[in-house]
Amino acid sequence: MRYLSGFLGLFAVLLAPIASFAQASDRPSPTRASLLSVYTQAALHDAELSAARHEYRARTEATPQARSGLLPSITAGMVSESTRLDRDSPSLIRSRSGTTLRASLTQPLFRLDRWFELKAAHAEVAQAEMELASKEQALILRAAEAYFETLRQLDALAASRAEESALLEQRAQAQGRLEGGVASITDVLDAQAAYDLARANSKVFQRNVDEAFDVLYRLTTRDYIDIDGVAHSMPVNPPFPNDPASWVDSATKQNLNLLASDHAVTFAEEKVRQSKAGYAPTVDVVASYRKGDNDSFGYNNPSDFGRSDYRDDVAQSSIGIELNVPLYSGGMTRSQVRQSVELLAKSEDDRENARREVVLLTRSSHRAINVGVEQIAARLQAIKSGRMSLEANEVGLRVGTRNMADVLNAQRQLYAAVRDYNNFRYDYIIDNFKLKQAAGMLSVGDLEEFSGYLKADYDPDRDFLPTVGPDENRR
Template sequence: MDLQQAYQAALQQDATIRAARAAADVGDERVEQAKAMRYPNVAFSAARNRNDLSNTQRNVLGRSVTVDENYTSHNATLTLRQPVYRKSLSVGLEQAHQMRAEVGAQLDRELQSLGVRVTDAYLQLLLAQDQLALARAQKNTTTTQLDAARKLLVAGSGTRTDIDEAQARLDMAVAQELEIRQQLDYARRQLETLVNQPVETLSPLDEAKFAAWTPEQRSVQDWLALAEDSSPEIRQQKARLDVARLEIEKARTGHLPTLDAVAQWTRSGSENVTTPSSSYTNRVIGLQLNMPLFAGGYVNSTVRQAVAEQVQARELLEAARRDLSLRIHTEFRGVSEGRLRILALEQAARSATQLVVSSRRSFEGGARTLVDILNAEQQKELALRDLARARYTYLVSCVRLQALAGGDRDGSIAAVNALLKAP
């Protein structure tokens, strides 16, 4: 599995992405519902009732006479209502579009985050594999040095101290190998959780391709400008601010009248208690005006609430800008200075390797001890480990910087994937 395959699998399997896509579908339906409120509404109602009527009245002689009558009544009504003027509906439609933009930005944010998470998990697994290989090599080297120290002691030219030193280093190497194995298992399960499938073999980093690769060069101000226009986090907060602004306008419509066009057809039978056997057909067409007069201060309260929510959204947007600026500066430094650190660590690794060679030759000449060789081997391992970590951190910083600024996430994943060895 290479990085591109892992990313494509995570796009289909990651639960967070599926939830964000469902939220986007919710936003689409919210827009359709807001549109439907402006369309004609047709309703039909019908009823059929059994009536028991007792009618008491005086006759010509002034005596009360009661007549009991049982009969069935029925009615059917068809109503067509078309909103003519409802300010809240037009505001609600615009608000629904902004809410859809908000969840769309949230989906983009999760997709950018997924690219970073997959890249980080993939490279963390490669780092754990490299560290395990280094730990095993260190253990094998220490084992060899321990055997050599024992032979020298038997031959009469070694010391017990050399054996104890080599044994202590070997015990530490075994403990470190066990710890790295745990890290490797955790890194593997982390990647498997994202792609929702077993991960056996990964494509490793091609050091030759990495040495010749240069990421996209921009100044920090260019990255900040790109983030202001394209960052999903900023777009999400801007959409929330627009929703809050429209909520104020929507709340203020509580003071405004509404006007509907109404057409109604009603057919009823035996619903008049004075003449139960009569039937009626009523056809109505006209305009219906509703004018709010007093609601106990409810509308004013909702307006004040919406204003407070707008202030909250504005401040959250400003906080998001500041936090994003800080993170972009951090990742920019990680990218701009990461290459220099890698070059320095490559030189340190070469020097440590040369130190091991020199220490061995000096030991053969009697100028160095076995402890000097062990120290040189340990220094070499630390240099190689730090170099591997610096390379993977550098690549993650490149992907994270693109994600923070809202850059091409597929392009950044493909760029890192191109640095891996072909299967």
């Protein structure tokens, strides 16, 4: 037994790496991400959108359920019973059993409440359709945000690494000048402090990059090792038309959430009519058929006195019109009317709140795009000026008119301008998508159109810095 246990333990140890490999092989190999591939995988694997689709399909069942209240209702059944008669005087004991079959049909002729229930169901399904379309549109924006946030962090990391490398060179130069007797220890310490800070920042940016790729994985269930980047030649233009009132008008007419809220109000209005219809009479056609033992129909069997009574099965059928007039239901109908009226008022307030939110988001996105256009141009100029300032300070350091602190400050300003430029660039892209979403215009076609500005060979360490002059490759 000990040998067997030892053999099983060794077998389990040998199989463990194979099982781990098999489990790892279920996870797709890391690939390079493009904007469209991220969205495509997100549309297939995003749990939030999948839940929204299941909810939509569930809510569409409201229509056939409401329609069933206006269609015939047919039921069938059977009763099997045994009867025993025990009489004292004169003494008589008799047992018998019988089976009764029955079927009934009810066809509503006038059911006002059920008619309004069907109309409310139509409105609910239309609302669900708009809400699903809104969530599908939101997925486009979420995929774009996750994609460009990853690019933002990659560019920030590349800028931090470049700054760290430049500061390392400055530290070496300061050390050399110190050894040559043309600099003080202060210059070396300043350069060392700046380098240490840049190195620490690089670790933070690396963490941000890892988290950004984790967000992509959560959205797509795919691992990515590279990502297509945005070319610096991407046009940066104001929105067209550059009129916020025009965009607000489009948003109030086409925003999917607003369209859904319109259907929600319609649904609430039909529910008010449905609850008020509880005061109305109802008219149904009813038909029934029964067949079974005569005892079940109240016809007695022959007695011991010899009277000729009923003996065999009996069949009975009927058809008629049934009228019901509600007189009092304990206050239920009145309470339901009050409830539905309040829910209608709530849906109207929700719609107004959604309208104001859409107007605010539309104006904010429009304003942000115009500010982004100005800021991107300004940051490009700041990068150009920063390069010239850094070069001038380096020359001044060599001739003795500037010190190391001036050079380090110019270095920090240059890379701060680079990070600001990239931040405003990605904000500009996302704000364009947000504006189109607010106006109800965002579609997969926008992703396809923007993909024309992506570089498949994008390398953040090489491409994070924009072209601003003929000497941009010299540094």
